[in-house]
Amino acid sequence: EVNTAKDSSMALPEFLGKAELLKQGAEARVYRAQFLGKPTIVKERFKKQYRHPVLDEKLTHRRTVQEVRSILRCRRAGISAPVVYFVDYTSHCIFLEEITGSATVRDHITSAQQPDSCPDPQLERLAQRVGQILAKMHDEDVIHGDLTTSNMLLRLSPEDGESDLVLIDFGLSYISALPEDKGVDLYVLEKAFLSTHPNTEALFEKLLKSYAASSKKSSAVIKKLDEVRLRGRKRSMVG
């Protein structure tokens, strides 16, 4: 037991040193590795030098807990999200199932979208499913916080052929019942969607329609979305 402290501080850096770095973000690094014999994504939140260490530790811990809670809440409601294999609250690492054999919704739309932008029934179907899943997520009071088409994965299911839509990256997520928070969540997606995929206003409209039809509490959310849009527009007119 002499080397316990040293062991525990060395285990993770050594492990991550051998892992494949997928993304170096502002708050976290994302790695790919084998863990418990499974293809795993490791998300490591690191220290922010400019923040007070005690505050930084608190915020980082809270974010890690929120991410894990949101994933579990979604999964309980039947929304696909990566399995959590392990959480290290000392180094703020989350070990998640890697969604293998998947493509992002972003790549899917980009490759499926035709240059003449005539409506594609399959893309419309996808937009509807995204709307339904986000409605279900908001009905569980999970706010994703960073909705983009890159944070939605399509995994081909071997059984029924229809691909499974998996939500990822709950790093900015939190729990809230406020229509305003849900409206902003959708607004973030709208901004990202329309800038990533040009000429998809009609497609996004389908998504929202399907959201509105699936959620029990959608009317207040859509109203807030309209307000947030208006604010956004006013701000851009002033600025």
Add this chain to the structure above:
Amino acid sequence: MQLTHVLELYPDHSVTQMLFKEVKNAAELRQKAVEGKIYAALINPTMLVNPLQVLVAANKAVHLQKIGKMKTRSLYSEIIFNLSPTNNISEAFKRFGISDGDDSVMVVLVHNKQESKLLSDITALVDGRQVQVEDVSSLSDPAKIKKLYKVTPQEEKSSTLLDAVVCRMATKDVM
């Protein structure tokens, strides 16, 4: 026949699982474990879906031991505690530990690289037939597992039972 996995985070620790059926001396084994004469976790396989479940519990136990934050007194009781969805230690033992009348048992050991002596010692103590560890799924009781872990019907449609269980085990401290 047993399954040994080197923990990726703690490569000097291996987890070995051994499954026995037709066990006739469960009471004696349990007594020896209580007295500290068996250094292993003795688990009732009906609550196990898959060997991965045990690996998740063992990895977490070794981690908490390293950082000095175990909730129970030994690594082996911590493995049993980690399998349970609740924070009630005695309930964890009741559900996941073996009982005197059990006729099957999953033995879980954490050890250094080559400790075949440790494994053969345990094998010698068990009066039963060793089978493939993967056979554990044929002994599990999905209805009981779903109830204990509170797996919802919606969740069952979009997830395997194993994934639902593992996710709860890994996150129970913040739920």
